[in-house]
Amino acid sequence: MATDLFSEIEYLKGVGKARGEKYRKLGINSPYELIYHVPRAYLDFRAYVPVQQAAIGEYNVLKLTIFRKMPPQRIRGGLVICKAAATDGTDDILIVIYNNVYGFQALKENCTYYMYGKVSGNFLRKEISAPVYISADERVLIQPVYHLTQGLSVNMVRTNMRQALGLMKEHPFETLPADIMRKYDLCPLPWALENIHFPESGAAAETARRRLAFDELLKLQLGMALMKTRSRRSTACKMDSSVSVEEYIGSLPFELTGDQSKAIGEIIADLCRDVPMNRLLQGDVGSGKTAVAAAACYFAAKNGLQSALMAPTEILANQHFQTLSGFLEPLGVNVCLLTGSMTAKKKTTVREQIAAGEIDVIVGTHAIIQKDVEYKALGLVITDEQHRFGVAQRAALAKKGDSPHKLVMSATPIPRTLALIIYGDLDISAITQLPKGRKPIETYAVTGKLRSRAFGFVRQRLDEGRQAYVVCPMIEDSESELFAVKTYAENAVNGDLKGYSTALLHGKMSAAQKDKTMKKFHAGEIQVLICTTVVEVGVDVPNAAVMVIENAERFGLSQLHQLRGRVGRGKFSSTCILITDNTSDECVKRMKIMSSTTDGFKISEEDLKMRGPGDFFGNAQHGLPPLKIADIACNMELMTQAQNCAREILAADPTLSSPQNRTLKMDTMRLFNREIVG
Numbered sequence: 001m002a003t004d005l006f007s008e009i010e011y012l013k014g015v016g017k018a019r020g021e022k023y024r025k026l027g028i029n030s031p032y033e034l035i036y037h038v039p040r041a042y043l044d045f046r047a048y049v050p051v052q053q054a055a056i057g058e059y060n061v062l063k064l065t066i067f068r069k070m071p072p073q074r075i076r077g078g079l080v081i082c083k084a085a086a087t088d089g090t091d092d093i094l095i096v097i098y099n100n101v102y103g104f105q106a107l108k109e110n111c112t113y114y115m116y117g118k119v120s121g122n123f124l125r126k127e128i129s130a131p132v133y134i135s136a137d138e139r140v141l142i143q144p145v146y147h148l149t150q151g152l153s154v155n156m157v158r159t160n161m162r163q164a165l166g167l168m169k170e171h172p173f174e175t176l177p178a179d180i181m182r183k184y185d186l187c188p189l190p191w192a193l194e195n196i197h198f199p200e201s202g203a204a205a206e207t208a209r210r211r212l213a214f215d216e217l218l219k220l221q222l223g224m225a226l227m228k229t230r231s232r233r234s235t236a237c238k239m240d241s242s243v244s245v246e247e248y249i250g251s252l253p254f255e256l257t258g259d260q261s262k263a264i265g266e267i268i269a270d271l272c273r274d275v276p277m278n279r280l281l282q283g284d285v286g287s288g289k290t291a292v293a294a295a296a297c298y299f300a301a302k303n304g305l306q307s308a309l310m311a312p313t314e315i316l317a318n319q320h321f322q323t324l325s326g327f328l329e330p331l332g333v334n335v336c337l338l339t340g341s342m343t344a345k346k347k348t349t350v351r352e353q354i355a356a357g358e359i360d361v362i363v364g365t366h367a368i369i370q371k372d373v374e375y376k377a378l379g380l381v382i383t384d385e386q387h388r389f390g391v392a393q394r395a396a397l398a399k400k401g402d403s404p405h406k407l408v409m410s411a412t413p414i415p416r417t418l419a420l421i422i423y424g425d426l427d428i429s430a431i432t433q434l435p436k437g438r439k440p441i442e443t444y445a446v447t448g449k450l451r452s453r454a455f456g457f458v459r460q461r462l463d464e465g466r467q468a469y470v471v472c473p474m475i476e477d478s479e480s481e482l483f484a485v486k487t488y489a490e491n492a493v494n495g496d497l498k499g500y501s502t503a504l505l506h507g508k509m510s511a512a513q514k515d516k517t518m519k520k521f522h523a524g525e526i527q528v529l530i531c532t533t534v535v536e537v538g539v540d541v542p543n544a545a546v547m548v549i550e551n552a553e554r555f556g557l558s559q560l561h562q563l564r565g566r567v568g569r570g571k572f573s574s575t576c577i578l579i580t581d582n583t584s585d586e587c588v589k590r591m592k593i594m595s596s597t598t599d600g601f602k603i604s605e606e607d608l609k610m611r612g613p614g615d616f617f618g619n620a621q622h623g624l625p626p627l628k629i630a631d632i633a634c635n636m637e638l639m640t641q642a643q644n645c646a647r648e649i650l651a652a653d654p655t656l657s658s659p660q661n662r663t664l665k666m667d668t669m670r671l672f673n674r675e676i677v678g
């Protein structure tokens with residue numbers, strides 16, 4: 001590759017210190033990074049309209065010949081207005097430019113331009129103000145529009161872009177082998193980079209974008225795969241496959257589902273290898289992941305190794321502790337809880353027990369893998385609710401010490417195509433079936449007009465002995481019209497829920513307060529929990545059989561699904577009532593999907609279809625490296641193709657060490673943090 005492309009951005013003509021700083025602010029430090037600053041849109045000057053048809057108050061493209069430039073006028077406040085009269089051959093229009101004498105000087109009388117700008121005035125007299133323009137002689141009529149920063153104009157960027165592309169053309173480079181380009185019908189990289197900025201047609205821009213998005217998705221997959229191979233390089237404590245989990249399975253108060261048994265088998269097989277396990281256990285809420293995790297802990301304990309189970313919140317850690325000790329203590333496996341809210345004295349005692357190896361299973365928040373906790377023999381680390389832990393955190397964990405086996409559990413089922421991308425560094429076990437005998441959750445979407453009827457129903461269920469959740473989006477009243485739990489609770493005690501015991505639960509409460517409330521709710525002392533989405537994660541109260549979600553339009557499909565998973569966990573039939581006054585097509589569709597299925601994988605697929613993978617990549621929550629192009633240009637088909645391609649490349653060259661994959665590997669490492677994949 002040309003070294004010029006990798007020089008400082010100031011290397012480009014016309015980029016001095018000041019402009020260089022502006023570029024750096026956009027994350028552009030070199031000409032190379034500039035050519036990867038892809039347009040967010042295009043201005044198509046071919047689509048011009050006659051002046052007579054220009055929509056007033058809107059942006060229009062016009063083709064105009066200037067016939068008289070007037071002298072610039074200086075008005076109050078140092079403002080300079082420049083005006084020129086122009087015609088499209090039939091009608092006249094006034095061009096108005098503010099505070100840009102140089103720009104105005106560049107416009108010549110008797111020359112023709114394509115101009116894009118806001119048109120104002122009336123039927124008889126029109127003005128176009130501050131237009132973006134190109135000469136009518138210009139060959140490329142589709143012009144890029146970029147994300148800019150103050151002081152960096154689109155014209156400057158275009159000029160610099162042409163220079164940078166010129167540098168590239170002196171030494172064109174290509175990251176993909178020719179056979180792959182042919183097979184996936186991809187244009188050459190230099191052509192793509194040129195045409196993403198200055199396309200000759202809309203189709204050329206599309207072809208270019210497809211190639212660049214494909215590259216990004218491919219690199220993403222390859223990077224994940226490199227992470228996977230890297231973690232395979234370390235050694236783990238190999239467990240003994242002759243140790244049996246039959247005693248544990250026989251002790252459960254239920255029969256495992258087929259998927260649960262299969263997952264346990266896959267995990268144990270991993271634990272018996274000398275490379276660390278790196279597995280994702282995916283399953284809907286209530287699918288019984290904890291019983292699977294407990295089997296793994298049991299197996300490790302019988303091998304004389306400790307397990308640590310990390311939950312994202314104290315509530316959940318508590319709950320896991322209850323469940324795991326219920327399953328394992330009777331079998332002689334010692335389980336303990338370690339959380340931040342415990343007294344210092346208690347923590348010290350527990351830490352000592354862990355260090356002495358008196359405890360087999362340690363449950364807590366992620367504090368339990370911090371430095372000050374010393375394990376006698378840590379063999380397995382389980383993290384619950386994977387979506388809170390990003391790629392970087394996974395990489396950090398993988399680097400930790402003598403590489404324990406790792407299992408991550410996620411209750412956010414995602415379609416396989418996407419899972420392969422986000423969790424490409426992990427092996428996947430999925431629980432797709434719910435345990436037998438689960439009563440389905442009936443879901444209804446209603447408008448606020450039916451609220452009192454909905455609460456009539458809630459009271460009826462409470463009278464039958466059930467408990468309920470009411471979820472609101474806010475904690476406190478705000479400018480918005482959204483429901484807030486605090487006011488809601490006050491109103492409810494005197495209104496819809498008068499005479500019933502209610503309690504608040506929200507994120508601003510202390511861990512101790514939350515814990516106390518949850519315990520009471522669990523014990524049935526509280527009938528209705530009025531809460532924010534803090535209940536979203538893993539709370540298990542089987543007697544809770546009704547959920548009301550206010551402002552349901554505020555929640556995405558996956559989030560609604562997560563929330564709804566708090567009910568339907570026991571032997572009672574359950575109901576979820578979604579209340580919203582939003583009638584947008586999108587909201588209506590979401591409510592329909594929620595009412596028609598409870599299958600998390602189906603819901604996530606619908607979510608993906610509605611929002612598209614691009615939207616997903618645009619959201620930072622997944623913890624992936626930022627994607628510049630794929631987040632707008634990605635579709636399912638492209639994603640699948642990139643996936644297949646990655647698989648082929650890796651099958652032939654798992655560590656990307658062959659000479660023909662050298663640039664591809666470098667490029668991949670550039671996208672990821674070198675640390676992670678290197």
Ligand code: ADP
Binds near residue numbers: 260538
């Ligand atoms: P998850 O963590 O996947 O959301 P849990 O492990 O909390 O689900 O399980 C939900 C409930 O289902 C628990 O009360 C658990 O005891 C019960 N359960 C788990 N597996 C089965 C099974 N195979 N049959 C019946 N009940 C089960």
Ligand code: MG
Binds near residue numbers: 286
């Ligand atoms: Mg769970």
